[in-house]
Amino acid sequence: MRISDTEVQKIRSTTPANIVEEIVEIGETRVREEDHALVEKLTDEIAGMSDREAMIAELRAKIEAGTYNPSAEDIVDGMVRRAIADRIR
Numbered sequence: 001m002r003i004s005d006t007e008v009q010k011i012r013s014t015t016p017a018n019i020v021e022e023i024v025e026i027g028e029t030r031v032r033e034e035d036h037a038l039v040e041k042l043t044d045e046i047a048g049m050s051d052r053e054a055m056i057a058e059l060r061a062k063i064e065a066g067t068y069n070p071s072a073e074d075i076v077d078g079m080v081r082r083a084i085a086d087r088i089r
Helices: 005-014 017-065 072-088
Strands: none
16 A cells, blocks of 8 residues: 555644654654674674684684594584574575
């Protein structure tokens, strides 16, 4: 259902202007709160990335030194986790 311009004008003419402004302000506040939560989430994720890079560097060093020998269980576990992650996306 679409609201026509005529209906919008009718509402604006019968509703005090301060109420319309208040409604708009509430909407803007909600967006800012949602943005704040998103920023916090992304900040936490970014902060956790440094640990991952350290782990990758450690694995790379083991591979280059020839000392990285994962068990069959580790390989299967990684494959299963990757398959699950791909399905979620």
